[in-house]
Amino acid sequence: xxxxxxxxxSLSASxxxxxxxxxxxxxxxxxxxxxxxxxxxxxxxxxxxxxxxLEAGVPSRFTGSGFGTxxxxxxxxxxxxxxATYYCQQYxxxxxxxxxxxxxxxx
Amino acid sequence: EVQLVQSGPEVKKxxxxxxxxCKVSGYTFTDSQLHWVQQAPGEGPEWMGLIDPEDxxxxxxxKFLGRVTITADTTTDTAYMEVIRLxxxxxxxxxxxxxxxxxRGFFDYWGQGTLVTVSx
Numbered sequence: 001x002x003x004x005x006x007x008x009x010s011l012s013a014s015x016x017x018x019x020x021x022x023x024x025x026x027x028x029x030x031x032x033x034x035x036x037x038x039x040x041x042x043x044x045x046x047x048x049x050x051x052x053x054l055e056a057g058v059p060s061r062f063t064g065s066g067f068g069t070x071x072x073x074x075x076x077x078x079x080x081x082x083x084a085t086y087y088c089q090q091y092x093x094x095x096x097x098x099x100x101x102x103x104x105x106x107x
Numbered sequence: 108e109v110q111l112v113q114s115g116p117e118v119k120k121x122x123x124x125x126x127x128x129c130k131v132s133g134y135t136f137t138d139s140q141l142h143w144v145q146q147a148p149g150e151g152p153e154w155m156g157l158i159d160p161e162d163x164x165x166x167x168x169x170k171f172l173g174r175v176t177i178t179a180d181t182t183t184d185t186a187y188m189e190v191i192r193l194x195x196x197x198x199x200x201x202x203x204x205x206x207x208x209x210x211r212g213f214f215d216y217w218g219q220g221t222l223v224t225v226s227x
Contacts, residue, residue, distance in 0.1 A: 001169075034213045036152075043202055043217035044152060055215065087151055091212020095168035096142075096154040 002026050004088050006099040012107045019075040021086050021102045028068045029092030035064055035073045036087045038101075044087060048073065080106065109133035111203050111218035118224045119193050126189040127221045129203035136184040137161040139205045142214060143177060143188045147199040155201075158186060159210070190223075198225045 003026040013019050025033070031051040036044035046055050048064035051071060061076040075082055083106055088099040114128040129141065143155040156167040160179040167175060176189045190197055201221050204214035 032212060036214075043204075043220055044214070045217075046213055046215045049208075049211075049213040049215070089152075089212075089214075094166055095170075096212050098152045098154070101151045 001095055002029060002090050002093055002097050004090055004097050004099040006086075006088060006102045008102050009100065010103040010105065012105045013078050014107045015078055015080060017078045017107075019078050019082075019104065021073040021104075023066075023071045023073075023088035023099050025069045025071070025090055025092070027092075029090045031067055032090055032092035033066065033071050034089045034091070035062075035071075036089060036098075037082075037084045038087065039084045047086075078104075078106075109205075109207075109216045111205065111216055113201075113203060113218040113221045116222040116224070118226060121194055121225055121227055123193050124189060124191040125193060125197075125223050126187055127201055127203075127223070129186045129188070129218050131184050131186070131205070134205075134207075136179070136181055139207070139209050141177075141179060141186045142204045142206075143175075143186075144202045144204055144214075145199045146202065146220075147196070150199075152202070155188070160186070193223075193225045195225050197223060199223060 005024045007022045033051045035048040038044040052064045063074045085101045085103045110132045137160045140157045140159045142157045145153045155171045158165045158177045179186045203218040
């Protein structure tokens with residue numbers, strides 16, 4: 001199985017900060033990679049597909065980058081509504097696998 | 108509007124089975140693979156498997172092979188996921204999810220989740 005490792009299990013930042021969340025795949029997955037946002041009691045929400053394609057309706061302050069094994073989600077200016085847990089996910093091979101999550105908190 | 112509506116919460120005893128449904132609407136059921144995802148309390152999501160309603164192809168994650176059965180009824184646009192021999196570790200929210208990209212592995216549509224509690 002491809003292991004997805006998010007570098008931080010939690011992050012604390014202030015409103016307006018630039019925030020970066022990283023995820024590493026255990027082997028090359030090209031751009032078969034997605035980012036999700038999950039708020040308590042809700043299903044995950046797709047933010048970015050195929051490493052860098054922003055989903056319709058997602059604010060432009062979210063950007064995704066990376067290819068192969070190393071990927072990054074950047075929030076250019078953190079807003080209070082961005083408080084959530086963020087998961088990466090690969091679909092380069094079955095079983096599709098998720099990272100363990102990065103919980104984003106306001107400082 | 109694409110909707111995935113799941114069946115309600117379940118409380119089961121260890122060793123019992125549970126079967127969850129996921130009724131879809133707003134798109135052609137056979138156009139996209141339907142996935143199931145488990146999320147245990149405080150944990151990240153874990154992909155369980157998928158079914159292609161068009162040809163019946165099913166793929167399971169090895170962890171769930173033998174205890175999980177995924178089916179689809181194209182007459183009612185409903186997918187099902189059954190887990191047998193439940194243990195306390197199966198306590199989780201189970202989601203169905205699908206992709207607007209057909210067989211692509213991004214999940215832009217999700218059900219509301221079904222909480223399964225295994226308790227003696």
